Amino acid sequence: MNYLTEAKHLLKENIRDYGMYIALAVIMLVFTLQTDGLFLSSRNISNLLDSAGYIAVLAVGMTLVIVIRHIDLSVGFLAGFLGAVAAIFLTQMGVSVFITIPVILIFGALIGLVNGFLIAKIGIPAFVATLAGMLIFRGALLLVTERTGTIIVNDDGFNAIGNGFIPSLLEINGLHLLSLIVGLIGILFYIYSEFSTRKDKLKYGFEVMSIGLFMTKILMISAIIAYITWLLAGYNGFSWTVIIMLGVVVIYHFMTTKTVLGRHIYAVGSNPEAAHLSGINVNKITYFVFGSMGMLAALSGILFTSRLQSATTTAGTLFELDAIAAAYVGGVSSAGGVGKVTGAIIGAIVMASLSSGMNLLGVGISYQYIIRGGVLAAAVIFDVMTRRKRG
């Protein structure tokens, strides 16, 4: 196979995955041209990624929930409520930020387990169980903020999560050194893992990509990481939000693709009866997925509260639907068993890019909703079409 036919073949095989990246690239290109490059400015990209953070972490959890054929509507107000609880811990109770954050995350996981219990053990449809949760946490949020209204958080350490950046150490030509180092480490790690995977495959005597295409892939992806690093380093460097988001993606990506637990999740999603007969404990998997969803909702609440530097009475409104939309744009299938964590993040970035780009262009909010809805529908239509073609 020569270089071009191999590349074409690869593209055809993975059209759904690559399609998403191509769509993101097209969206970014269009906005960049329309805004005379303003869209791809360091400052805008940095803001865009930060504003995507609290939805992106929810979308990761939501993807797994949808993969096992359920849904979680409670996460928006759960995030809002737990964000407010965190604010109360920090301001009214004087708890240190290093205790607040783990405690809030554990709260989230426990609440998620309750959802899992209602769904797996009691047998309540996820839609109903989590709808009840949504109402309850909305009420709970109002209750805890009733006396004070918006709670202003003054803890600098906490606020840095949503607004701060990693220290720069040294500035070279206006570029932040530590961010450059982080980017470089990322690239080296990526190249190392690609080479070691390839070496392993060769050791087993399996087929691998031709060396030309392999090098092209490495160069392209390294270039993208380098470009993003350079962009961010030119503003304030990597924000803590981006670092947290990357951490969540790396952990969940590893978990879903490289562990037994991940495999069990997809097995339960693609055929629960067969999974049960294969010795997989379907209930346990459901607990785990909802528990992780709850924990990520807590994380989302922390990111949002810290970004606003305050807990508001309406925090979390419609987060769950934004997360669901991001997950679907990212290629999850409601029939179960299909969907990637990386897709969820790209989905969230696509949606955030649309908002950001349209804001720069001064598109009215009414059109923004319509266009975002259209993109969601288009993504799902593309999904259905490509799947039908292959099926």
Place this chain on the structure above:
Amino acid sequence: MSDYILEMNNITKEFVGVKALSDVSFKVKRGEIHCLIGENGAGKSTLMKVLSGVYPYGQYEGDIVFEGKVQKFNKVNDSEAAGIGIIYQELALFPELTVYENIFAGNEIKKGPFIDWNQTITEASKLLKKVNLKVKPEVHVKDLGVGKQQLIEIAKALSKDVKLLILDEPTAALNEDDSENLLELLKELKSQGISCIMISHKLKEVISIADKATILRDGKTICTLDAEKGEIKENLIIKNMVGRDIEDIYPKRLDKKIGETVLELKNWSAFDVELGRNVVKNANLHLKKGEIIGIAGLMGSGRTELALSIFGNPKGYKLDGELFVHGEKKKFKHTSDAIKAHIAYVTEDRKGDGLFLIQDIKSNISAAHLKGISHKGVLNLNEEVKVGTDYKDKLHVKANSLEQIVGKLSGGNQQKVSLGKWLFTGPKILILDEPTRGIDVGAKFEIYTIMNELINEGLSIIMISSELGEVLGMSDRVYVMAEGAIKGELDISDATQESIMELATQ
């Protein structure tokens, strides 16, 4: 007008690669009860689906002549309009609706644009009287027993002015009283001029009620027996039902080495909470090392339920009795416990609960034994490819690559993947439920050969099968089940198709 209300002439129906019906002719006289008999997979249901328009005109060859006219049914509504009513084994009622709503569902009595409920109730009462059912029309269907629900299905058919009523195993789920009732009703309807086709496995019923009986085998009409000529007799029916010699598709196992008992059931019962009855009754069974035992019986006789109750009880039956594996008494809480005890169960429904159809071959093969390709919970994906390749080659799975999606493989290859998945768990006891259902003869032979190889490697196999030829060709011993109970145990030297059928139709 001709004597025959229905003539089906030279019907041939092909599915991709498989002839389900070949040149079948079937005639029903006005006002007779005609039974349609055959083994599972003989083509009875397909024939009735052709008749009722489930398979529309043009998808089969041959003619359907109903009431003297060649009919071209395109959908079920067409055959209903012509006066053919069909009642499937799985009842199609709405349990949450009332009896009168059910009877007229899809056929509502209207006054202007609105439903005339008063008229509906009046008509429903008349129909209930006609089928001898003494319940109020306002009762919810879910509150009635299966026997009464069956009668409501018949009332529903009568509401559409049916001339020919088709019943697919109507008594399969009924107790004796209800069955008796139903058969009486059919006789009564016959006296009112309604003809009836009944598919049944219960030979006693056939003998008591049929005017004619047509026997199908392997998609062909074998013969039509006539009660007036005294032809409807048990031995004659069974002989024609099975009537073929075991072909040479069963590879012989040389030098059998049968060892110690590896699995034993003592007074084993399983109670299904949802159905509210015992699906396995007091079973006693044993399996020895290096042995294939066949479990024969008709569909619904409790064979799959028996297998599942052994294999970690995924359906949550209430179990009673004792299970011994390698002499040790066991209680499995989950399928994973059974797998740990080296038992594997290859399901009869590979698409429904066997395979992950949207996943590829290698992930299916590793799915039940991820421990075998992981270390501390982290997968070794290269090891997975290696394992997948091994089993793909060993079982001769025909596929382009290991990454092929299992849903796109042929039935035989899917079955091999399903088998591979379980062999990778390293079983000592392999339960095969209908191992060759829906796969072609070539693939069947391969599966049998694999079974023999496994036995030589020291495994023991429980094979559940509805194909008598397979049971006789492959087993060392045969258990026959009916209505959840083991009705008999036969050594292979004593087992014949007739002796098995006799036990299975008790």
